[in-house]
Amino acid sequence: MQSMKNFFKKINRIFQDYMREKRLKIGKAIWDKKEKTNIIKGDNFIEDNNIKSILFLRYDGKIGDMIVNSLMFREIKKVYPDIKIGLVARGAAIDIVKDNPNVDEIYEYHKDRKKIKELALKIREENYDLLIDFSEMLRVNQMMLINLCGARFNLGLDRNNWSLFDLSVESNKDFKWSEHITKRYLAYLLKLGLKSEEINLSYDIYIKDNSKYTEFLNKIKESKRLVLNPYGASKHKSFSIDTLENIITFLKDKDIAIILVYFGDKFKELETLEKKYTNVYIPKSITNILDTALLIKESDFVISPDTSIVHIASTFNKNIIAVYPPNGGKYGVDHLVWAPNSDYTRVIFCKDKSGTYDEIDINTFELEEMEAEILKMINNSD
16 A cells, blocks of 8 residues: 555655656746846956846745755855845745845745745846846746846856856856755855955844743753754654653753743744653743744743754854754755755664655654764763
């Protein structure tokens, strides 16, 4: 029965890939057009071409990507404080940048085609000098958005054979797919003319109100705080209750408070742990990703599966233990590309190698390895 189910899933995946390829070819034929603007070639694209405004496209809604992208906003503004930076974003990723002083304007992206057209025409009126897109694969709606935004120059990833783009960051030339994601963003900055030795690759998250959890944190009796995040992008990538209990039990006599973070109504499935263990604390009002960021900022350690929490912890340079699937992503190197970026990080790999990357059970890591890494992390902080 299961083998038949897997067979139909495979057939459906092949069909969807075939239809996607057809749609992309049609979309490219319609939207891959742009009147070329003469590029003045020199050592500094921004200065040579009088770039006064830059539009970043981050319509994927991915929080981790947005956090890493923050380094580009800061580094450009550091050298060119008068450049206008606009940002197309959606969902919770907007929360990550809404208070960022290096972003001048945020345009909310919706997947509806009519709204995309309306957004593009609104942006077109702003007359951006440069549009930057980071997509490895452009979907039809995204091609349309870029075309209709009408920026003077468009910069993309591996787009040398596209009429829609004037500039391209090229993989395996400007960066390698196996390198950390920050190297890819560094390649974009170098393409613009910034100097490598002056670029800082750390991340930024700005939180206006740092007092929301003062009362909650004051009730914690332990001397150290550890944020334990159960949730990844899917059920398979999330810690089970058994996994959480194993970690909690190991830490119960270590003078470390465990703060469980969550989203939406997930509080309900965690509250029994707070009642059962005296070293577990759960805030009653986590309403957005910045709330979680604040709790991480006010803590000492973070343990999490592979998700945006890892990059939030990196932003605040926290000691991190992250659990990743092996051989993830398009090239099997996601554990390298999206690794934590703190001074102290440890990555543990789960053992499950069955099914697709998204179906691998994150809970299959070795508990003994986790316990050993926890002890090392604690000792590193002393």
